[in-house]
């Protein structure tokens with residue numbers, strides 16, 4: 829029983845740390861273009877905006893997206 833309580837406490841601590849991290853650093857590099865925002869042609873010279881992030885090179889983290897969703901829902 830003690831072990832379960834410790835596991836729950838650790839989980840809550842991790843969730844709090846993750847929520848704070850998502851608030852302070854809301855973006856991660858786009859996994860498709862690894863943050864460059866461009867998608868290069870095989871020749872390497874031509875390029876277009878990355879479709880996943882529409883050229884910004886960044887993606888909102890899951891935690892921040894959830895927070896935004898919750899905030900929109902409350903309003």
Ligand SMILES: [Zn+2]
Pocket residue numbers: 858859860861862863865866878879880881882883885886
């Ligand atoms: Zn991208």
